[in-house]
Amino acid sequence: MVPIRNMLVPENKYGIKCPYAMTATRIIVHNTANDASAENEALYMARNNNEASFHVVIDDKEVIRCIPFTRNSWNAGDGNGVGNRQGIAIEICYSKSGGERFIQAEKNAAEYIAMLLKSYGWGIDKVTKHQDYSGKYCPHRTLDMGWQRFLDMVAAYMGEEAPRPVPTPVPSTKEIDAFYRVRTQKHGWLPEVCNLTDYAGWEDSPITDVAIGVSHGSVKYRVHVMGGDWLPWVTGYNINDIVNGYAGNGKVIDAIEVYFYTPDDIRPFKKAEYRVAPVGGGYYAFQYDSETTNGQDGYAGLFGKAIGKFQLTIE
Numbered sequence: 001m002v003p004i005r006n007m008l009v010p011e012n013k014y015g016i017k018c019p020y021a022m023t024a025t026r027i028i029v030h031n032t033a034n035d036a037s038a039e040n041e042a043l044y045m046a047r048n049n050n051e052a053s054f055h056v057v058i059d060d061k062e063v064i065r066c067i068p069f070t071r072n073s074w075n076a077g078d079g080n081g082v083g084n085r086q087g088i089a090i091e092i093c094y095s096k097s098g099g100e101r102f103i104q105a106e107k108n109a110a111e112y113i114a115m116l117l118k119s120y121g122w123g124i125d126k127v128t129k130h131q132d133y134s135g136k137y138c139p140h141r142t143l144d145m146g147w148q149r150f151l152d153m154v155a156a157y158m159g160e161e162a163p164r165p166v167p168t169p170v171p172s173t174k175e176i177d178a179f180y181r182v183r184t185q186k187h188g189w190l191p192e193v194c195n196l197t198d199y200a201g202w203e204d205s206p207i208t209d210v211a212i213g214v215s216h217g218s219v220k221y222r223v224h225v226m227g228g229d230w231l232p233w234v235t236g237y238n239i240n241d242i243v244n245g246y247a248g249n250g251k252v253i254d255a256i257e258v259y260f261y262t263p264d265d266i267r268p269f270k271k272a273e274y275r276v277a278p279v280g281g282g283y284y285a286f287q288y289d290s291e292t293t294n295g296q297d298g299y300a301g302l303f304g305k306a307i308g309k310f311q312l313t314i315e
């Protein structure tokens with residue numbers, strides 16, 4: 001845990017910054033949408049006369065407490081609602097530009113929040129986001145990177161597994177569904193994606209491995225290692241099977257090739273439609289491959305460009 005210190009707002013500012021006594025019932029996570037350090041955020045908040053405040057601000061180096069948890073803060077944009085009157089507001093620094101400082105600040109926040117939860121005897125359900133109270137898209141970068149991912153981090157620091165939201169099964173109207181997951185250099189295996197409802201990947205981290213399955217029929221697929229070769233074809237879908245369950249060897253990939261084999265009971269023939277986007281870039285055109293002549297028989301990707309996103313459907 002990084003150092004925790006107090007820079008409490010002066011009592012003559014209580015009327016502006018934290019006028020009410022508070023019994024905390026929750027934690028509210030924010031991103032500063034700024035590139036200032038925790039110290040500068042704390043100084044700025046204490047100095048100005050805006051009815052805007054927070055309890056704690058965290059950067060990559062330290063945790064600074066600004067308002068006692070026994071007083072309220074004006075953080076949630078919900079007037080005298082539970083956000084402003086019962087929430088411990090935590091700001092995470094450097095969200096404007098992101099990068100390593102933000103990643104570290106977010107980790108520090110997750111660890112600190114885990115500690116707070118334990119000290120209050122609270123579960124992970126007490127961790128809320130600014131967005132829950134006023135609809136403001138905050139904590140913006142944490143949301144962009146995945147709220148469940150952040151909760152998982154907090155839970156990991158608590159030594160528990162976060163309860164995952166139960167996915168609502170969407171009845172697919174498609175004859176054949178494609179399922180896929182990717183592993184990224186920074187974030188490990190990501191959750192499964194079905195068809196084009198989402199994409200697999202994380203915009204800030206290259207993909208290293210891909211696993212693909214289909215509800216009917218079969219696939220074969222392979223990946224190309226950046227600066228290397230095509231790896232062997234695989235046909236399975238199981239991230240615990242390193243031989244035939246996914247394509248990849250943990251190194252960054254720059255191309256993917258997928259074939260779909262239409263089962264005998266389905267005609268006309270279907271094909272795998274898939275595309276990739278390089279890290280930090282937009283999608284290249286869809287690629288179509290099948291065992292029949294309606295495929296382009298190519299691959300998705302550009303040699304030398306690490307892949308950041310992948311999408312697949314069977315059409």
Ligand SMILES: [Zn+2]
Nearest residue numbers: 030031130138
């Ligand atoms: Zn906020």
